[in-house]
Amino acid sequence: MTKLIRNLLAATTALTTLIGFAPAQAAPPGATKNIVLVHGAFVDGSGWKAIAEILRKRGYNVSIVQPPETSLEDDVAATNRVLDGLDGPAVLVGHSYGGVIITVAGNHPQVKNLVYVAALQPDAxxxxxxxxxxxxxxxxxxxxxxxxxxxxxxxxxxxxxxADLPKAEADFIGASQVATSGKALSTPVTSPAWKVKPSFAIVATQDRAINPDLERSMYTRSHAVTTEIAASHAVYISQPAAVAKVIEQAAAAAVTH
Incomplete structure (x- = not known):
């Protein structure tokens, strides 16, 4: 019986490794382990899949917010709901319009650092x-x-x-768009979290949805630690490893603040 159990355990371990669910390694000592990902306009949280898998394999606890895109207030509430459920501090990450969301929701006491991925970073x-x-x-x-x-x-x-995704993939994302309220995009921010919490940022140098020069100017204004990646607006999908690396830098830095 003992031999049978050992064989079953060995087979389970082999199968788990084969299909990609091997136990994750521990996150780097001292790093903030909670990562919260917030998508932007027109899309949903599924675009974060590759980044979430990378971070989870490295020992991080990853949560993905699904903002309804009905208003900035509703989107911030959805983000705060996720932050309220965490057991400790977090790095809050936003793409595109998600940058507006994290600029407001980043005032949550659980948030230590902010990461803007080809994202808007509004001032008051x-x-x-x-x-x-x-x-x-x-x-x-x-x-x-x-x-x-x-x-x-x-x-x-x-x-x-x-532009840097395969046509079939881009076409599917385009066909499954989440309609975004004009109200959400026209609501001004009142208290930007980046003024009191450190931020990291990624400029997508081939971005055709947000002007890369706008990204640079916002990140210069906020003194964000900025990385430039040659990618489209969908940089978080087309280059997940490079984006995950910046998120991990923010997670490592968060413990010093």
Whole structure:
């Protein structure tokens, strides 16, 4: 019986390793272990899948927020709900409009550091729409619905959002867009968390949805530790290892603040 149990355990271990569910290694000693990922406009949390897998294998506890994109208030509430459920401090990560969300939700006491991934980083009194209008992007194929929700025209989605993804993948993301409320993009921020908490940032140098020069100017203003990656707006999908590396830098730095 003992031999049978040993054989079963060995087979289970081999199968677990084969299908990618091997036990994760421990996170680096002293690093903030909770990572919370917030997506931006037009997409959902599934785009974080590769980054979440990388971070979990390295011992981090990864949570993915699903903002409803109905208003900035609702999106911040969804993020705070996840932060409230954590057992300790966290690094809060936002992509695109998700940067506006984390700029507000980052005031949560659990948040230690912020990471902006090709993201908007508004100052007090600024909205997403105001920032986007200040330095126009290379493409603008956003169309409104009758009730004030926005999407990117599907035939232009790859060019505008995901030029470095395979066409089939970009087409699927474009077809499964989450319509984003115009209200969410027009609501100004009042108390930016980056003014009191350190931030890290990624400039996507081939971004056609947010002007890379706008990304640089926002991150310079906030004194963010900035990394440039040659990628489209979908950098978190096309280059997950490079983005995960920056998130881990933020997690390691968070313990010193």
């Amino acid at each position: 009194g600024e909205s997403a729409g105001q920032l986007l209008g200040s330095k126009p992007a290379a493409t603008n194929y956003i169309v409104p619905s009758k009730d004030g929700f926005l999407t990117i025209q599907r035939e232009h989605f790859q060019d505008a959002f995901a």
